[in-house]
Each structure stands twice: as structure tokens, then as C-alpha cells.
Amino acid sequence: MSNLVMVMPYQAYIAKAHQEGFRISAIWDRAVADRLYGSQAGAYLAEVQAQVEEFRLVDFTDRTAYAEAIRAAVREFNADYVWHLGSEDSMATAYQTAAELGRAVNPPEAVTLVNDKLAMRRLLRERGISTVRFAEAGHWSEVAGLLADFELPVVLKPTTLAGSRGTYLLTDPADLPAWGQSLAGYQYDGPLLVEEYLRGPEFSVETLTVDGVHHVIGVTRKLLGPLPHFVEMGHLFPEPDSDQTRQVAALAVTLLDAAGYRCGPAHTEVIVTADGPRIVESQARLGGDKIPVIIELATGIDVKQEVFAALAGRAPAAPRSRSVGHIAFLDLPLGVLRAVRGLEAVRELDFVDSVSFPFKVGQTIAQTVNSKTRHGFVILTGADAAQALERADRVRSMITVEVEAPALAGQVVTP
Template sequence: MPNLAMVMPYKAYIRKAQAEGFRISAIWDPAEAERLFGAQAARYLQDVEALADGFRLVDFTDRAAYAEAIRAAVRETGADYVWHVGSEESMMLAYEVADELGKAVNSPRSVALLNDKLAMRTLLRDKGISSVRFATAERWPDVAALLADFTLPVVVKPATLSASRGTYLLTDPADLPAWGEMLAAHHYDGPLLVEEYLRGPEFSVETLTVRGEHHVIGVTRKLLGPLPHFVERGHLFGAPDTAETRQVAALAVELLDAVGYQCGPAHTEIILTADGPRIVESQARLGGDKIPDIIQIAQGFDIKRAMFAALAGRAPRLCPAESVGHIAYLSFPSGILRSVSGLDEACGLDFVDTLNFPFSVGDVLPETVSSKTRHGFVILTGSDDAAQALARADRVRELITVEVAAGTPAGEVVAR
């Protein structure tokens, strides 16, 4: 039975890996668990420890301790591989140590080229792939001097943050200080990207790579919320097979070839502009936002388990989508939650698979400025097409009513 030292394995990942014949030694950071799971973090880590074949905690921001935790896990378990498909912020060091030990699933260079937005843009420019005009700045005040070379609006974004944090549509240079405050709230100061604003429908391509061969699992249609923040309000999986979606998928595969990606999942975001598809960004992991769940609803394909089969060298067995899987995010006015109604009625609809509203009366509904500050979601099942899925999501939203009051109580922690 192969041994796998895995950084940030979610509970589902451990179960799927074990089902594919792997023993899992889990490495987690309590602070990262708290960021993801809030008050449930300690319980979540207890569950991970109970499931895993080995378990250790370490501060990912302490590079020396983090690297040693990986080395110790490999020594103690004889791990065949070290793998990290969680948050990008802690991914690079894991791949560097894995490479040092001869246990890497992918080269550190290939992962850096996918996860780092500046590195990816530079590679694409140098190879003449998916031409997008961009410039770089070390700090946000430096951006103003770059704007003369662009037509406003432009997209400004951090090079290494995930989950849409800090990505902003800049229409007026006077808004730069406000964007700088947003970056500071995420404890980020550079490097930064300025990019031309790409217009058109947005997609993501979900892939699994097995021994250097890239398998397109499917194309997800992304539905954006209000600008200037680029926060998705939903995803539809099961996009029709058209010339346009084939173009989009082919571009994602071209990127993966260009970076030398060898194994595992990737999630590549692409906008279909009037001049053809253009890459927005990519990550060396599964798509977030419950995309694996809507893939399984639409296609009956368990991509979480399949990524461990890919690690074992087994190619995915795919079948066409039989329905459209849809996740729709909830958005309400921000403020202190005074009342909520309609949740039970919405849950009772036969096309609702999962409804999540993680707030109680007295909690604060935050302003939605990233994927971490949305107000919940609904996953819909059994839709024949996108129009039906969207109409069903609207029906759920119509049923849920919230009452909020302005302000944030002193000491109040925003609910997660």
C-alpha cells in the first residue's frame, strides 16, 4: 500500500485516498484550519486525526518548522509522495521539500507557474499563448504610473492571493487608495498585476493530469457577481459541447503543457473574448466553490477520488453529463442579522441538494468582497439545462428573507 504525506488533506480527501489504496499522513496548520472552518476548526482537525494514518500540526508560516514537519512525515512513514492540493499560500514550500526528497508529484517550477499569476502571465507572454496586456508593480502606489499605458477600466490584482481576494476592477485612479486598504486587510502588499479588462463569458476548465497526459473532465460556466469585485455568484457544470467550449478546453491543456504539469488536478479560468479565449489564471488543485460536488451531480464522476487514482497512474473514465449541476451563492444586505425565514421551505424543494446559510440571529452578514464573505449557497440537482437551473436558484432566493440592522457590535466576530 503506497504511503502519501499530504499537506492540508480535507476529510473527504483522506477517505477518497484510502479508497484508492493510499495510507495518508496528514499535515495541518491550526491557524489555516481556523481560517477555513472558524469555530469548528478544532473539531475538524480531531476528525482528520481520527481518519488519517498519521497526523501532525505545524505553523505553515514558520518555514523551517513546516519543512521539517514534511521531512519527518516522510521519514516516519516511508512516504512515496508528498502532495499538497490545498491553499496556494502554503503550497510552494511543500513542493520544494518534496523535490529535495525525491518525492515530488510535480516540479516546484510547474506549480509556481500555475499558482503565481505574475509567473504565469510572463510565461504566456514569452511563449505567445493567450496574449493579455499586463504590467507589474511592487506596491499599490506604483500602479498609478502604469495606467497611462492602458485603457480604463483595468483589472488590478495580487500576484499570489486566492479566492478573488484583492482582485478589483479599477475605473478611476482615485480609487487606488481604497484598493490599497483592501490589500492591507488581507495583509498583502505586493507584487501586483495590472491587466487589460477582458470582456466576455467566463469559464473554468477542470482537468486531471496522469503521467503528463491532461484529461478534460469538463467546462464550468462561471457567473460573476457585481463589479468592481470579481466574486462568483454561481457555477454551472455541464456546459454544452460547442466549438467555443472546445476552444476553451484546448487552451487550458496548452497551458498545462507549457508549464510541464505532470500529475493531479488543475482548475484554469478562461474568458471567451471577441478575439478568442484568454486565460485569467490557473491553480494546481481542484476547483473551489464546491465545483467537485456539481461535477458529481451532473456527470456522476467523483473527481476527488479520481485525483488519487491519477496519482496511482490510472486515467479517469469519463461519461457525458446527464444534467446540469449548479451552485448558486446567496447574497443579502450586510449588517447584523435580526431574522431569517424561508430556509425550511427552500430545503424542502425536491431539486435542492444542499442549502447552507451559516449565520444565526445576532451574527454579522459581511459585505461580499471575496469568496470568503459570501452569505451561503444552494446546490441544485436534476436540472435539464442552464435555464432551468438558474430559474430554480432564483426560486430558492425568493423564498429566503432576511432582516438586518446596520452596524457591527463591539467585539463581534463575523460568522464564517
């Protein structure tokens, strides 16, 4: 039995940790929960508190109070480790504090090199790995002065935001003020990246690291939505074994080695260009968008459980694909929802695992501009990728909505 301080432990993780013999002292931020769960945040945190041995609330943006909460939890809970598997924007303080206390699962420098897009780009440039032309700006107003060194379009990225928030394909410099305004909507005023636009199919590599050894769970094919916002509209797992897949996986492992990553999950995004695979970004956590669910459907491997097995020092089981798991996001007409049909019929299909439809009658279906503004999803399986994609198209055709064509239809809403 080990005592574990966890920052932002999702409910789905808590039972898995207990099964591996860990007791949990949980640290959460109510404002973060509000952003993730809206009106259900209070109930969500109450359930977390009921399931763990110790519970604290703190403001992650108050670094002094946040660090002190970790120190107090380690001291009072007699913790063996501090671990953060939630949103990467609050990881740095957690790992720095854990390292000071000798309780870090990973060196804080390794987590920063994996999570921070600018730090990762600098590392790759220094090591001559997956070279991508880039420049850095302290503020969006500086970007225009950097464009002379690039061929348009270019990709613009906040260095520490996740979930496609603020990532934008710039084709016309006249659009920069509008992009700057969207960053303000995210309350982001940090450093930015200007990167060459990488063209080609996109994948993510799902890994679990145990004692510095990186185990590849598999490669996920990513289905990108319409530009300029780079929001994925689907994922397929696993991508079949091939020379290309092995190159993509090997590149992710090379990054984790270079960063000095020691333990836990990582999710590394790669585009295969005409010049070979190039790293887009990485995160020191499991992949989002229900990727762990489609991995389990496809292989039977519960990667959430394997995460805590890794912390206990056990390597993950070798993945064996039995089907293809697919999450397909919906793309609905924009407007005020008046009626929806077909959801129950979809749920009854034997190849459908789950359906999420986040709108109620009277709510506005707005344009998708990041991962939080998508229109719901279906998770399903197929014998192969072709069948999974065909089944997703069938499901989309079964779900019909009536919307009132509103003045809001073209409005971009940023949550």
C-alpha cells in the first residue's frame, strides 16, 4: 500500500489507483472543475471527495498556495509520490514542488519538455530531431514581424494551452487581430509559436513509461476537422502495423528519451510529411477525446489501470488488436435546437458503445472551434478502419436535428 498525492484525479482514475494498492490524497481547483464540468462541477467534486482518503481545494493559479497545499498533503498524508495526470497547464508547479520534497514521479524538467510546446521545439532543434521551422513571440502583436521568414500559411499556437484552444492556421496577416481577440477569450497572454504548416496524415502515439522504458500501446489515426482551427473530428485505434507506423512510434520514443521522461503515460502527436514524420506536440498524460476507451474496446487493455501498474513498476500487457475502436464527433447544423431524432436507435446498434449528445431543446448549436465546442460523439467498433468509418457515417445519417436558422448561426462561441 502506497500513499499517493494526486492533483486533479478524475473519478475514472480513483478506483484504478485503489485496485493497485494506492491510497489517494486529492487536490482539485473548483474553477478548473467549473470549466470542465459546468453545472455538474460541485457534484463531481463531491463524488471525488467521497472516494478518496483525503481531499483539498486550492487555486492552481495561486502558485504559492498551490505549492503549499502539495507540501501539506505530502506531510500530513505521509505520501510516497506526487502525481498529476490532469490538465497540463497546472503540472509544472506540481512537479517542481514534488521534486523539492523528493516525491516526484518525473523530473519537473522532463514534464516541461514534454508539455510545453516551445520548450519541446527548442529541445528537438538542439538534438536535431524532427526539425520544424519555428519562431517564438511574446505577444500576438509580434507575430506579423516574424512572418517574413515563413511561407504562408503558418500555424499559430499558444505554448501552454491544450485542447486545440488558440491553435490557428493563418493564411492572411489581416486575421491576426481576430486571433489575438480569441486568445483574450481564453485569458491567455503567454508566449506563442509560429510554425511551418506540416502537411500529411496525422497520428498520435500512446505510450506508458516504466522506469524510463517507453512501451508503445499503439498508434491512433486522427481525423482532422475543417481548418483553420485544427480540431480533431475523430480517432481510430489502432493504426495497422507498417513501416510508417513503426517510424511514427519510434519518433515519439525518441522525444521521450530526449526529455528524460521516467514514468507514466504520454500522448505524442505526429504528422507524416513528404520529408518523413514530424512531431506536432506531446503531453505527459493519457490521450484525451476518449482515446483510452477506444483502446480498451480494440485491445481489451485498460490503460487507466495500466497507468497505476506503471507507477507500481509493472510493464503494460502487450497489446493485441481484436477490432478497431473509433470515436466519431458529430457535426450538426448551426442554430437553436428545436428537435432531435435517432439517438435511441443509434444506442441500440450492437457495434455502438456509447453516444453523447450535449444539447437540449432550446440551446444553440454553435461553430466548433476547439475540443470543448464539438457537437457530441459516438464511440463504436469495426472489424477494421473501413468498417468503423462506414458505421460512423451510418450513425451520423441516423441522427437528425431540427434547428431554427438563427442570426447566431455563423457566430463563433468560445467557452
